[in-house]
Amino acid sequence: AQSVAQPEDQVNVAEGNPLTVKCTYSVSGNPYLFWYVQYPNRGLQFLLKYITGDNLVKGSYGFEAEFNKSQTSFHLKKPSALVSDSALYFCAVRDWNSGNTPLVFGKGTRLSVIA
Amino acid sequence: DAGVIQSPRHEVTEMGQEVTLRCKPISGHNSLFWYRQTMMRGLELLIYFNNNVPIDDSGMPEDRFSAKMPNASFSTLKIQPSEPRDSAVYFCASSDSGTGFLQPQHFGDGTRLSIL
Numbered sequence: 001a002q003s004v005a006q007p008e009d010q011v012n013v014a015e016g017n018p019l020t021v022k023c024t025y026s027v028s029g030n031p032y033l034f035w036y037v038q039y040p041n042r043g044l045q046f047l048l049k050y051i052t053g054d055n056l057v058k059g060s061y062g063f064e065a066e067f068n069k070s071q072t073s074f075h076l077k078k079p080s081a082l083v084s085d086s087a088l089y090f091c092a093v094r095d096w097n098s099g100n101t102p103l104v105f106g107k108g109t110r111l112s113v114i115a
Numbered sequence: 116d117a118g119v120i121q122s123p124r125h126e127v128t129e130m131g132q133e134v135t136l137r138c139k140p141i142s143g144h145n146s147l148f149w150y151r152q153t154m155m156r157g158l159e160l161l162i163y164f165n166n167n168v169p170i171d172d173s174g175m176p177e178d179r180f181s182a183k184m185p186n187a188s189f190s191t192l193k194i195q196p197s198e199p200r201d202s203a204v205y206f207c208a209s210s211d212s213g214t215g216f217l218q219p220q221h222f223g224d225g226t227r228l229s230i231l
Contacts, residue, residue, distance in 0.1 A: 042225075043206050
């Protein structure tokens with residue numbers, strides 16, 4: 001079985017400060033991990049993914065995420081938050097050995113960046 | 116690329132009516148997903164297709180829901196009869212899963228459905 005948890009429903013950060021949106025996962029094998037962002041009245045947009053290789057993954061809009069196997073985490077980070085980063089963020093996971101099982105999405109974390 | 120196209124963007128109808136949501140995936144993508152998003156339940160996978168064949172429909176809530184993919188460029192999600200609790204935003208997504216779901220899903224902008 002595979003699952004993903006986003007422990008925070010809401011994250012507030014001041015503009016210019018670093019931001020972190022947390023994600024932990026559970027898979028029986030090796031994980032494929034994704035981050036998506038959803039702006040109001042839009043569909044989810046892909047930000048970045050981890051498949052294999054470097055633990056630090058860089059993605060769109062200056063976001064990056066760090067894969068930590070020992071802590072089973074894949075936290076999303078950005079060094080300096082912008083007001084325009086305010087949105088709903090989803091972490092998703094898939095076990096590489098799960099056949100036809102597609103991604104499992106977390107419940108989402110709402111990020112508010114305050115000017 | 117035009118992206119995933121969903122229609123209509125908004126639908127308001129009365130309880131008991133049939134509702135049909137439409138999706139055109141990105142050309143060349145061979146997997147298609149239907150999701151439902153509500154405040155209470157978050158994002159739920161309803162059904163997905165691979166090469167036009169339904170692979171997993173375990174997320175379809177009831178027999179009132181059905182989905183078809185008659186060809187690689189078109190899919191429908193139908194609710195008959197509709198009920199107020201079906202009110203939600205319905206998303207369609209597509210991906211190129213030829214390498215084992217390594218590629219991201221591309222989402223349409225959704226259909227906001229309101230059942231009165």
